[in-house]
Amino acid sequence: MQIVMISIDRGEMSEFSTIFKLSIIAFTFFWWYLWTWRSSVVVAQCEASGFAPHTLELGWEFTGVDGKSRSLGQGSVTGHRQASDGTFSQSTRLELDSGKLKFGRGGEVTGVAKHEGEARRAGATLNVIGVSAPSIEDSMAMIAVALVLYGVIKVLYWTFSSAVSGSGCPVLECWFVQEKPGQRGGFTAPMDQEKSLMFITTEAYNEKTSELHPPADINPSRIYYVTDPAGTFCSSALNPPKGSVNKPKCEINPFMPHAAMVRWAAALTDSAQSPVYLQADWFSVAVQGLDEQLTLSNIMRAPSTSKEPKVILSVSSKTPVVRSRLGEQVLLDCGFWVDPSSPLHGSGFSIEWRYQFRGEGRLVIAYDGKNDRFAETSETGADIDVTALYESGNASLIIEEAQVRHSGTYICTVYLPHLLVQVAVDLEIVEPPSLSIYPSPLPLLVPGQVVLAQCEASGFAPHTLELGWEFTGVDGKSRSLGQGSVTGHRQASDGTFSQSTRLELDSGKLKLGRGGEVTCVAKHEGEARRASATLNVIGVSAPSIEDSMAMVAVALVLYGVIKVLYWTFSSADSSDADLKDKVHDIVFNVINPTVKRFKYT
CATH class of the missing domain: 1.10.287 (Helix Hairpins)
Structure with missing residues (x-):
């Protein structure tokens, strides 16, 4: 077993x-x-009418699916009834009970009438379901x-x-990160991190926490039962398939409410007093979804000593990574949600987009929602939809025409009184190169001669590029000729890059045969590009079939010309010696130079 x-x-x-x-x-x-x-009873009735005299014997028969017939008796027979024409009618009823009458899986029920005039029969099919032997x-x-x-x-x-019950929301495994106790101060304060877990629901938490059975290796004080009314945590990008190794990245930090330090959010905290509402435990949560589908940051509030926080402010982006070609309009997604039941709802907000790249940053756009005004910036060609901002919390940044200088990280920050949340969106401008081969067309190549070919790749971004050469012979077979001599990058005024490679075409060293197609290959993350040029090699030792046919044709033509000349001179009665001399001159002056010409071509 x-x-x-x-x-x-x-x-x-x-x-x-x-x-x-x-x-x-x-x-x-x-x-x-x-x-x-199966156990129900069906009443069947057989009606006999229009017979005379009145003597009649009624009865019932049953024929099963096995073809065997048996009598079911007379049933309940009624008395005679006489019609106006003097004929009689009579009927019989039978209770069809599959249990008592043993009908099996059914068959044919027949009403039988025996009369001195003639015996008559009428049948009907009976189907029985739910029997013990289906x-x-x-x-x-x-x-x-x-x-x-x-x-x-x-x-x-x-x-x-x-x-x-909100079971569509995931159980998020996070790291709880905070400064080690007693280690405050300094630029590199040591951090302490612990495993943490968040059970999430979209409604007020009404489940018994004892029934959720959290893992034993997680400190009970780091297990949180989160209420997320907007369902921002319930995205499919945060809910991997069961058994998946790839999981969302999540970090929880203690959060201390404070007034904003930027002028476009200063109006949110005009009062120097902190609301009583802020007297609670506050947490910030940053989550990165699967496959770069979502980045999310939330601020949660929990009553002191409670492990059941509620999401108060949520900021998310469905485009954590954006790629664009030059000149295209770019949309960097950012949306926010404020808990309608919170006292902070309706108290005003501010939006900020900031650009960062390699340690340098600049303010792209800032909007003071409480006073309905934009802050002055030096950035051009960027905007947000103010109408959508108020209607649906859509704070997405719109860049009208993408340029190389726009590549970098954009940080979307949403300010509420004493609260702020931000998400980062990476923008990468990807433009494939344009290829050109010089000289064009390539000159004829003679054995022993070297032709220098150059491939120029221009207008690409970012600067990572792999250049190389390929050769395809007349037989259709391709092979690599290497990278050649590659130059360094050159940057244009628009931020795009250019690079070139040179290759010495030597038919002897590179075994180019009778020529073929020389191709420059540029491998770039935007798109691979190719440019080709035809190379002809003359004077090779092994002529092609076409060359051989051409030489045979020329030889035949010359033979014909000589024959005609021979006939002409012979008909003019020239002496044999003179004729031989003239033919010798023709052969020496016509055929010999032709043969030499083919020999060196």
């Missing part, structure tokens, strides 16, 4: 038990319905119904569980 152990975690087991129980209820109802139908078709049908019921129950379970 082989025993197979199945391991199911507690969450899966709970879901499996619920679905299993619902399925058992459905199956019970289904089989009860079949049993009731047919293969019945079994397959019942299995299909069972599978459909199971699927419907599972879909309903998922729908209601995600809509009612």
